[in-house]
Amino acid sequence: MTRIHQNMEVRDAKMQARDVSVYYESKRAIDNVSIDIPNKLVTAFIGPSGCGKSTFLRTLNRMNDTIPSARVDGEITLDGENIYSPKIDVVQLRARVGMVFQKPNPFPKSIYENVAYGPRIHGFAEKKDDMDAVVEHSLKRAGLWEEVKDRLSDSGTALSGGQQQRLCIARAIAVDPEVILMDEPCSALDPIATAKIEELINDLADNYAIVIVTHSMQQAARVSQRTAFFHLGQMVEYGPTSDIFTNPLETRTKDYITGRYG
Numbered sequence: 496m497t498r499i500h501q502n503m504e505v506r507d508a509k510m511q512a513r514d515v516s517v518y519y520e521s522k523r524a525i526d527n528v529s530i531d532i533p534n535k536l537v538t539a540f541i542g543p544s545g546c547g548k549s550t551f552l553r554t555l556n557r558m559n560d561t562i563p564s565a566r567v568d569g570e571i572t573l574d575g576e577n578i579y580s581p582k583i584d585v586v587q588l589r590a591r592v593g594m595v596f597q598k599p600n601p602f603p604k605s606i607y608e609n610v611a612y613g614p615r616i617h618g619f620a621e622k623k624d625d626m627d628a629v630v631e632h633s634l635k636r637a638g639l640w641e642e643v644k645d646r647l648s649d650s651g652t653a654l655s656g657g658q659q660q661r662l663c664i665a666r667a668i669a670v671d672p673e674v675i676l677m678d679e680p681c682s683a684l685d686p687i688a689t690a691k692i693e694e695l696i697n698d699l700a701d702n703y704a705i706v707i708v709t710h711s712m713q714q715a716a717r718v719s720q721r722t723a724f725f726h727l728g729q730m731v732e733y734g735p736t737s738d739i740f741t742n743p744l745e746t747r748t749k750d751y752i753t754g755r756y757g
């Protein structure tokens with residue numbers, strides 16, 4: 496059973512998970528999780544290593560489909576529509592629910608092509624001028640334009656780690672997503688690059704629902720308005736970030752945030 500803090504402002508739920516369990520073969524990694532992901536806010540998933548945060552995050556855009564042993568039970572909706580329905584086109588879903596990974600993973604192509612690739616395969620921006628505009632807009636939204644505008648044909652992999660992560664964010668933005676999932680997006684970055692990404696997350700929340708997995712409680716406190724604490728595959732507690740950190744309802748949450756374990 497998840498303890499839910501009551502004093503949450505009511506918000507549109509962009510995504511809803513109901514009774515979601517995830518198995519790897521017969522091992523249950525997520526046990527009956529239900530949560531609403533609000534629009535235009537940042538939701539943080541925290542909890543000790545191996546508690547299932549990434550596994551649950553991946554259910555939100557069906558990245559678990561790529562793991563043959565993984566099976567998802569329960570229901571997850573995006574704007575009320577079941578994303579596991581056979582009618583759903585998974586490529587379209589992953590454009591609507593984009594993902595940024597722990598390790599920046601630009602394609603071995605130019606900066607321009609990294610951003611243009613998604614819009615091209617989705618058939619947006621057929622003319623060169625339109626594509627140029629999408630690339631510029633996405634790089635500006637990701638806070639990278641000024642640093643790369645004079646070298647768009649250089650390889651994306653030649654950028655610094657923090658720039659590569661912003662390039663990956665620009666790539667996600669370019670296909671006009673509604674939700675952005677971030678799996679420990681700063682874990683490979685130094686403090687300055689981390690601060691830039693955190694600032695960017697704050698800006699992006701004006702337009703998207705954002706979900707971030709993080710090991711840093713300071714980061715969860717800085718960037719999110721909602722926090723869910725996971726432990727051993729269960730979502731133990733969910734509520735406004737400030738309440739989770741100052742007034743946790745469960746001993747397990749309190750022990751984790753005070754550094755007693757994890």
Ligand SMILES: Nc1ncnc2c1ncn2[C@@H]1O[C@H](COP(=O)(O)OP(=O)(O)OP(=O)(O)O)[C@@H](O)[C@H]1O
Nearest residue numbers: 519524542543544545546547548549550551562564
């Ligand atoms: N591809 C996989 N095959 C089998 N088991 C897996 C797989 N991925 C994760 N698991 C198991 O599922 C459980 C949850 O793992 P998951 O990576 O989701 O946790 P996490 O909370 O994100 O951990 P971390 O913070 O260390 O990244 C763990 O017991 C892990 O070993």
